[in-house]
Amino acid sequence: MRQNLAARIGVWSAHHRKTAVIGWLLFVVLAAALGGASGLVEMSDSENGAGDSAKAEKILDEAGIDDPAGELVMVSSPAAGGWRTAADDLTKAVQRTGETGPIASPLASEDGKDALIRFEMKGDSKTAPDRVQPVLDAVRDTGDAHRDVRIYQFGQASSGKWLNDLLADDFRRAEFTAVPLALGILLVAFGAVVAALLPVGLALTACMAAFGLLSLASHQLHLFQTTYSVMFLMGLAVGVDYCLFYLRRERDERAAGRDAETALRIAAATSGRAVLVSGVTVMVAMAGMFLSGLMIFKGFALATIMVVFIAMLGSVTVLPALLAWLGDRIDAGRVPFLNRRKKKGTRESGALAGALLGPVLARPKLFAVASAAVLVALAAPALGMKTESLGMEKQFGSEASLTVAYRHITEAFPGGPAPARVVVKADDIESEGVRKALAEFGGTGSGDAASVTVHAARNVAEIEVPLPGNGSDERSKAALSELRDKRLPAAFAGTGAEVHVTGDLAGSVDFNDQLKRGIVPVFAFITAVTFLLMLFCFRSYVIALTSILLNLLSVVAAYGVMVAVFQHGWGADLLGTEKVGAIESWMPLFVLVVLFGLSMDYHVFVVSRIREARDRGLDTPSAIRQGIRRTAGAVTGAAAIMVAVFAVFGTLSMQDMQQMGVGLAVAVLLDATLVRMVLLPSVMTLLGERNWRTPKALRWLPELEHGDVEEDTQGVAGGAGPSPLGARHAAPVRTR
Numbered sequence: 001m002r003q004n005l006a007a008r009i010g011v012w013s014a015h016h017r018k019t020a021v022i023g024w025l026l027f028v029v030l031a032a033a034l035g036g037a038s039g040l041v042e043m044s045d046s047e048n049g050a051g052d053s054a055k056a057e058k059i060l061d062e063a064g065i066d067d068p069a070g071e072l073v074m075v076s077s078p079a080a081g082g083w084r085t086a087a088d089d090l091t092k093a094v095q096r097t098g099e100t101g102p103i104a105s106p107l108a109s110e111d112g113k114d115a116l117i118r119f120e121m122k123g124d125s126k127t128a129p130d131r132v133q134p135v136l137d138a139v140r141d142t143g144d145a146h147r148d149v150r151i152y153q154f155g156q157a158s159s160g161k162w163l164n165d166l167l168a169d170d171f172r173r174a175e176f177t178a179v180p181l182a183l184g185i186l187l188v189a190f191g192a193v194v195a196a197l198l199p200v201g202l203a204l205t206a207c208m209a210a211f212g213l214l215s216l217a218s219h220q221l222h223l224f225q226t227t228y229s230v231m232f233l234m235g236l237a238v239g240v241d242y243c244l245f246y247l248r249r250e251r252d253e254r255a256a257g258r259d260a261e262t263a264l265r266i267a268a269a270t271s272g273r274a275v276l277v278s279g280v281t282v283m284v285a286m287a288g289m290f291l292s293g294l295m296i297f298k299g300f301a302l303a304t305i306m307v308v309f310i311a312m313l314g315s316v317t318v319l320p321a322l323l324a325w326l327g328d329r330i331d332a333g334r335v336p337f338l339n340r341r342k343k344k345g346t347r348e349s350g351a352l353a354g355a356l357l358g359p360v361l362a363r364p365k366l367f368a369v370a371s372a373a374v375l376v377a378l379a380a381p382a383l384g385m386k387t388e389s390l391g392m393e394k395q396f397g398s399e400a401s402l403t404v405a406y407r408h409i410t411e412a413f414p415g416g417p418a419p420a421r422v423v424v425k426a427d428d429i430e431s432e433g434v435r436k437a438l439a440e441f442g443g444t445g446s447g448d449a450a451s452v453t454v455h456a457a458r459n460v461a462e463i464e465v466p467l468p469g470n471g472s473d474e475r476s477k478a479a480l481s482e483l484r485d486k487r488l489p490a491a492f493a494g495t496g497a498e499v500h501v502t503g504d505l506a507g508s509v510d511f512n513d514q515l516k517r518g519i520v521p522v523f524a525f526i527t528a529v530t531f532l533l534m535l536f537c538f539r540s541y542v543i544a545l546t547s548i549l550l551n552l553l554s555v556v557a558a559y560g561v562m563v564a565v566f567q568h569g570w571g572a573d574l575l576g577t578e579k580v581g582a583i584e585s586w587m588p589l590f591v592l593v594v595l596f597g598l599s600m601d602y603h604v605f606v607v608s609r610i611r612e613a614r615d616r617g618l619d620t621p622s623a624i625r626q627g628i629r630r631t632a633g634a635v636t637g638a639a640a641i642m643v644a645v646f647a648v649f650g651t652l653s654m655q656d657m658q659q660m661g662v663g664l665a666v667a668v669l670l671d672a673t674l675v676r677m678v679l680l681p682s683v684m685t686l687l688g689e690r691n692w693r694t695p696k697a698l699r700w701l702p703e704l705e706h707g708d709v710e711e712d713t714q715g716v717a718g719g720a721g722p723s724p725l726g727a728r729h730a731a732p733v734r735t736r
Contacts, residue, residue: 006276010268010320014261020321024314028209035212043222047295049502051510052484056423056500063425063458068101068120069128071155073139074409077148080112086146087115093138094119099131107413114412121157129160136161152405162402170652171229178233179204181644182240189637193333195247198322202314203239207232210307217306223299230300234594235307237645238282238601241638242315245605246271248634250323251330260327264320270612271605272316278604279312281533285597288526292518292589294511300590304597357628360682361621368682371674375557378670382559386567386582387515389472389508394580395655414468420483420506422463426497429459433495438463441491471505480505512585519589526596539694542687543607550675550683551599555592558667562587566659575650577658584656587663595667601638602676606631610684611692620688624681632677639672 013020046057060066073090075083087106094100099122106115121128121135136158143151179200186196210231214223249271253263286308289301323330360367393403422441426434438461442452451464465483469475484501492499527548534544562583564570569579610627614620643665650661684691 004269004273006272006316007265007269009316010272011265013317013320014264014324017321017325020318021325024205024318028205031209031212033212035215038216038219040215040228041218041222042225043295043299045502045507047222048224049507049510050294050514052500053502053507053510056421056502056506059423059425059460059498059500060462063455063460065455065458065460065462066125067462068122069125069132069156069160070118070120071100071132071135071153071157072409072413073117073119074114074152074405074412075106075117076114076150076152076408076412078113082113083115083149086142086149086151087117089145090139090142090151091117093142094135097134097138098122099135109412116409116413125156128157129164132157132161152408154402154405154409159402166396166653167226170654170657171226174229174648174652175232178236178645178648181648182236182641185637185640185644186240186244187335189244189633190247190251190331191335192331193335194326195251195330198319198330199240199243199247202243202319203236203311206239206311206314207235207307210235210303210310213306213310214303217302218299221298221302222295223303224296227299227303231303231307233645233649234304235311237598237642238279238308239311239314240641241601242275242279242311243319244638244641245275245634246315246319247323247330248637252630254328260324264323267323268316268320270608272320274605274608275312275315277533277537277608278601279308281530281600281604282308282597284529284533285526285593285600288522288529289589289593291521291525293514294518294586296586297518297589304594308597356677357625357681360678361625361685364682364685367678368686371679371682372553374674375553375670375679379553379556379560381561381563381568382556384567385559385563385588387512387585387588388582389512389585390580390582390655394582396653397578397655400653410471414466419503420465420467420480420501421503422465422483422488423500423502424461424463424492424497425499426459426461426495429454429461429497430456431495434461434492434497437492437495437497441487467505472508476505477509480509508585515585515589519592522589522593526593530596530600537604538607538611540692541695542691542693546680546683546687546691547600547603547607550603550680551596551671553679554599554667554671554675555595557670558591558595558663559588561666562591562659562663565662566655575658575662577655580655584659587656587659590660591663591667594664595671598642598664598668599671602635602672603680606635606676606680614692620691621685624684628677628681635672635676639668642668 044057044061046054046061049057073094075087075090077083077086083106091103091106094117095103101120101122103117103119106117108115121132123131136153139151139153143149182203183196183200186199187193190196211228214227214231246267250263250267253266254260258266283305286301286304289297292298393407396403398404424434424438428434438452438454442463452461453463454461467476467479467483469477469479480501484506488499488501530551531544531548534547535541538544565572565575566577566580567582572579606628609631610623613623613626618626646661646665646668648661650658650665652658652661
């Protein structure tokens, strides 16, 4: 009799424990060491952008032009001119740090109550945030000495340091919170310290190996700075879940009276196979991000594929080896009153799920309509979804120090912090036509004079054009469109120069435009490939189609909750956030791909168990009841871990991280409860035998067996006693 791939791997690992465990540890150590030695390569501004702004940044990169990091400090006083003494002291204090270039004379506002001091940091702009602390200290000390004025600072270096410190603190807190939460949930699920530590340990080692391999890969595909955090988020969630599914099945079989070897073989053939199918499906879904056209998503795709693959590999290799070595010692360190083990010979798991499932199977049409109506109601706000790249105030909150400084500076000096940056490249930048165009354009600007810098040796020129508005509102966007579509084409017509516009607003607009173009091919890819994978796995187009529709319901319901909370502000105070009036532009695509992949964890695991019962001869309603009851504990524990991990990210400071955490947590919660426990069984009950029909055109597909031969001897009757095949001469696992 043949064994499926997961069973063969599991049996081999159990019989070669030292090789499997030592091999895994060597792999993790080697990957981490190589990654640490190679270092992480982050993407450049041109690689992180899209469209016209990315072309401008690429020209500057290729020309080796690195503009110094600019800083703005505004001194505000109650009366006109009251800022002069403080401004003079501040200028002298900043100059004494030795970190800045020449400091321009203060620029007074129209009412004379504010003064803007402009200067640039010395050295490489990329390292300026690491060197700006003495300047920040000088500005703070001046403010302490002059209590009669208010001082606000904003710039590339100061904001970069503030953001780096914020992200480091946030993600450190998230990572140190998520692991204890996962461990606590596993303690409740298994009631034993060793059983709880095993999935967390494997997930963390999988993340360590993935971190190392990702650092190596970053030399070919440069990464965004938060990619590691996204990888950890996904790696911990799926790594623990995969181990939980496998370990829970092995424990259930032992509780049913199986001997250790048979229980492990059944777990490998069933849950191990489900882990392989689920992992492949998640990886394929994540691969859809490569079609977005944006390098940041390509990095996310690579990172998640790596960590999911390694977590999947560890679950089907080293986990069986550890289980075979530990045996019943897996229950060591039992916690009193938590999840007491059932006596051998009983298989009454999922009693609560069975009680809840009874009414659903008795009146499937009612519960199908009711649960679908709830999901549609939750999704309704998504119809009015508004997406944009969140500006400073929306991203960090209206009361954050950086936001306050940015707001006051832009109100007093519009266009100051974030002007449009025009990049002009020509065969001869000093030719008469180009020089004339630069001179005329620099003299007119957009109401304020534009600043022109010519790099003659590189045949490149830069023009800083102040934009009206706050740098991200409709006035600023209208001015940017006019600059790109009318003023620049008119000014440089006939010169032969290549002209592109970059800057904060231009980069945001181009990024959003590419996202809108990329979401269609990404969605088409993941739905098509997921359909084919489910079709291959279950030989049923009904199951495949149902999988996609149920996943989409979870996704759009999550969209609706995100819009309700963050766009409309419903319940935002309860979550410690605030209404921002929009969803971060990259969030819908990211949430779609991640949720489509993760939802398959539960779907494959649950439907495989239903199909397993069906293959043993149960009718469809009985198979649904048994499959869901026996997976309820594992699905609940896995969902609780994912919800906890994602919810931690919902507590971070940045608005986009909050939206991601809340959106993913809500979707997983809905998927594991309302969808898997109510909508899925009611829909499958209504479809009946149509769930399993294979059209003639698809009968060439291989017929995979979802159960284990051990179950065949007692599955139909649901026998409770120990299997006679539990002995060493028991027949091995087989597939058709």
